[in-house]
Amino acid sequence: MSVQADAIWQSIAEMPRPTLATLFADDAARVSRLSHRIPLAGTDILFDFAKTHLDAALIAKFEELSAAMHLAGMRDQLLAGAKINTSEDRAAEHPAERGMGAEDSVENAQRLHERMAALVEAIDQGVFGEIKHVLHIGIGGSALGPKLIIDALCRDSDRYDVAVVANVDGEALSEAVDKFDPTKTLVAIASKTFTTTETLMNAESAIDWLRGGGVEDPYGQLVALTAAPEKAMEFGIDETRILPFSETVGGRYSVWSSIGFPVAMALGNHGFAEFRAGALAMDRHFATAPLAANMPVLAAFVDLYYAQVRTCQTRAVFAYDERLRLLPDYLQQLEMESNGKGVRRDGSPLGRASAPITWGGVGTDAQHAVFQLLHQGTHLVPVEFIASRLSAHEFDEAHHRALLTNCFAQGAALMQGKASDDPQRSYPGDRPSMTILLDNVDPQSLGALIAFYEHRTFANAMLLGINPFDQFGVELGKEIAKSMGNRQSGDFDPSTVALIEAAGL
Numbered sequence: 176m177s178v179q180a181d182a183i184w185q186s187i188a189e190m191p192r193p194t195l196a197t198l199f200a201d202d203a204a205r206v207s208r209l210s211h212r213i214p215l216a217g218t219d220i221l222f223d224f225a226k227t228h229l230d231a232a233l234i235a236k237f238e239e240l241s242a243a244m245h246l247a248g249m250r251d252q253l254l255a256g257a258k259i260n261t262s263e264d265r266a267a268e269h270p271a272e273r274g275m276g277a278e279d280s281v282e283n284a285q286r287l288h289e290r291m292a293a294l295v296e297a298i299d300q301g302v303f304g305e306i307k308h309v310l311h312i313g314i315g316g317s318a319l320g321p322k323l324i325i326d327a328l329c330r331d332s333d334r335y336d337v338a339v340v341a342n343v344d345g346e347a348l349s350e351a352v353d354k355f356d357p358t359k360t361l362v363a364i365a366s367k368t369f370t371t372t373e374t375l376m377n378a379e380s381a382i383d384w385l386r387g388g389g390v391e392d393p394y395g396q397l398v399a400l401t402a403a404p405e406k407a408m409e410f411g412i413d414e415t416r417i418l419p420f421s422e423t424v425g426g427r428y429s430v431w432s433s434i435g436f437p438v439a440m441a442l443g444n445h446g447f448a449e450f451r452a453g454a455l456a457m458d459r460h461f462a463t464a465p466l467a468a469n470m471p472v473l474a475a476f477v478d479l480y481y482a483q484v485r486t487c488q489t490r491a492v493f494a495y496d497e498r499l500r501l502l503p504d505y506l507q508q509l510e511m512e513s514n515g516k517g518v519r520r521d522g523s524p525l526g527r528a529s530a531p532i533t534w535g536g537v538g539t540d541a542q543h544a545v546f547q548l549l550h551q552g553t554h555l556v557p558v559e560f561i562a563s564r565l566s567a568h569e570f571d572e573a574h575h576r577a578l579l580t581n582c583f584a585q586g587a588a589l590m591q592g593k594a595s596d597d598p599q600r601s602y603p604g605d606r607p608s609m610t611i612l613l614d615n616v617d618p619q620s621l622g623a624l625i626a627f628y629e630h631r632t633f634a635n636a637m638l639l640g641i642n643p644f645d646q647f648g649v650e651l652g653k654e655i656a657k658s659m660g661n662r663q664s665g666d667f668d669p670s671t672v673a674l675i676e677a678a679g680l
């Protein structure tokens with residue numbers, strides 16, 4: 176980090192720390208200043224930062240930090256498809272999947288999307304016989320995005336039943352295939368590298384399941400979603416059913432690419448295109464809005480303020496909408512795999528806290544489980560609420576009113592607190608939250624929301640000097656698992672040896 180950035184952090188740390196109550200009392204226009212309604216491709220999203228400790232002075236300091244860390248320039252490079260993933264010497268071209276980036280990359284992505292759309296149409300038209308189910312096999316970035324989007328948007332889809340299987344635990348595959356008829360199932364094998372052991376093992380077992388279920392040519396029912404088409408061909412998948420995507424699209428940023436195939440199957444090509452259009456609208460906002468009114472950037476300021484200055488070690492995300500219940504899982508990979516790093520882009524020590532731990536759940540369930548700690552525990556946890564103005568279920572609208580009321584009440588309670596003579600019953604208050612209110616849970620708003628999180632993660636990384644696009648930290652465990660599986664090494668530590676023996680491996 177530059178000396179200049181260090182000095183800015185120092186001055187942020189020394190700034191006065193007014194309470195939320197004082198911030199509201201001192202600025203009658205606080206809500207209009209910090210609550211932004213952003214119009215995006217036919218939908219609006221409201222981002223309310225008023226219940227965080229951000230104020231004009233803090234924002235100005237973070238703008239200085241942004242200048243010192245070249246945030247705007249790095250953003251422009253990201254969105255132009257420059258090679259900003261320096262440790263792997265490549266670009267990070269997930270925006271190109273939505274239509275923003277280097278011209279040839281955008282064209283290439285479009286061509287691949289058309290190819291995928293054609294395959295979806297062919298399946299719809301019965302070219303593969305009667306297909307009713309899609310078994311999507313992938314893990315990490317090749318599973319979490321499709322799982323979230325399908326769970327959110329395809330609850331009463333009359334197109335295909337989709338199951339996403341990630342875990343190498345056979346229970347996961349067993350649970351998924353139990354509901355499916357092998358003769359009517361298409362198996363999508365999703366792996367950017369096509370080398371991930373869990374995915375390949377599940378794929379082999381799925382082929383056995385197809386064969387055991389009377390499918391004469393199981394390979395004829397496989398589709399591959401990958402950036403390594405040659406490996407998928409070696410695996411035995413016909414080239415016409417391999418949907419490639421670019422090597423420059425990172426795994427946890429890949430739901431927009433052919434990894435989104437099950438989303439297109441469940442939602443239809445049009446729905447998947449709308450999902451990408453929502454993201455493109457957020458890309459445009461990120462590209463053009465001034466930093467102080469740029470939602471991903473402001474959110475990163477909030478994240479950094481709490482993690483760096485108030486030393487919060489976690490941040491909690493609560494979806495007040497059953498349709499978004501998988502959002503915290505998705506964000507855990509996006510944020511922690513991107514920014515859970517102790518070194519900067521140039522390899523020097525980070526010298527400060529990396530990304531906080533992302534956790535969360537679904538409201539109102541979580542209120543009856545973990546909110547005690549948020550209200551009275553000794554850890555300060557910045558909370559994020561995500562809700563939708565409209566619901567889609569068939570029951571009385573009282574349900575949705577109660578859901579939203581609870582969501583807003585929690586934010587108010589965290590901030591207000593409550594004094595009491597009895598210490599057990601007193602609430603300190605001044606606990607921050609931000610709220611994101613969607614108009615609806617639909618493809619555009621979800622696309623825009625996920626792109627918002629991607630850019631927020633990027634802005635956090637740039638302001639810390641981290642490369643958010645590699646993940647070397649996941650390799651060591653894989654290597655050790657392999658050597659254990661192959662029994663090549665007798666020199667594990669005594670605790671590990673005792674566990675191997677106890678399990679009879």
Ligand SMILES: O=P(O)(O)OC[C@H]1O[C@H](O)[C@H](O)[C@@H](O)[C@@H]1O
Pocket residue numbers: 314315316317365366367368369370371374426427512646649
């Ligand atoms: O898509 P794949 O190549 O199979 O990789 C699946 C996942 O595994 C890796 O271990 C990484 O941690 C993830 O970022 C990646 O999404």
